[in-house]
Amino acid sequence: SAVISQKPSRDICQRGTSLTIQCQVDSQVTMMFWYRQQPGQSLTLIATANQGSEATYESGFVIDKFPISRPNLTFSTLTVSNMSPEDSSIYLCSVEVPGRANTEAFFGQGTRLTVV
Amino acid sequence: QQPVQSPQAVILREGEDAVINCSSSKALYSVHWYRQKHGEAPVFLMILLKGGEQKGHEKISASFNEKKQQSSLYLTASQLSYSGTYFCGTERVDSSYKLIFGSGTRLLVRP
Numbered sequence: 718s719a720v721i722s723q724k725p726s727r728d729i730c731q732r733g734t735s736l737t738i739q740c741q742v743d744s745q746v747t748m749m750f751w752y753r754q755q756p757g758q759s760l761t762l763i764a765t766a767n768q769g770s771e772a773t774y775e776s777g778f779v780i781d782k783f784p785i786s787r788p789n790l791t792f793s794t795l796t797v798s799n800m801s802p803e804d805s806s807i808y809l810c811s812v813e814v815p816g817r818a819n820t821e822a823f824f825g826q827g828t829r830l831t832v833v
Numbered sequence: 834q835q836p837v838q839s840p841q842a843v844i845l846r847e848g849e850d851a852v853i854n855c856s857s858s859k860a861l862y863s864v865h866w867y868r869q870k871h872g873e874a875p876v877f878l879m880i881l882l883k884g885g886e887q888k889g890h891e892k893i894s895a896s897f898n899e900k901k902q903q904s905s906l907y908l909t910a911s912q913l914s915y916s917g918t919y920f921c922g923t924e925r926v927d928s929s930y931k932l933i934f935g936s937g938t939r940l941l942v943r944p
Binding site: 750762 | 835865867873874875877880920922930931932933934935936937
């Protein structure tokens, strides 16, 4: 299993500003994933963060808007830049670790972002 | 390319059964199932690999039909604690290691 600490748990931000979300894992993992979940909706993958290389972004997400850092195997940050009210959402980091059958995904508790 | 889940919502009485389906248009390597309670992170339930296996965890089991790229989650003799939103996460053969989640199924179990 993996224990993920995500900070902050929630924030209210002014439009036009940026927020950096931190994700700390209690074990070394190869890949970390960042998701966005709007209220009552499913989880949408933003990007995959590998240590030592640039993050891989999904369609509809760009590095200028969501820059990601992955300085080591236990830590990653996601920045939401130049925020607008449409960015209000829950952001979750996730890791996959070997399980009994295959890899299992674990999630942080999420960061609830409100942009005003 | 998001997998399709059905039904969107289910209301059960305690002790009743339910089936949640997940269907993909792409070839899958695995299907994961998660349950998310309000205000909490999704919690892993089980994973099914291609090969048509069926798995179980207490009174929750699942199957994966590799030919149809479909998976079903079976909730037997539901308990109040089963309430939440269930998501399937699919891992495609052509893009492994990342999960694409279905739209979710809201399950409410009433006494």
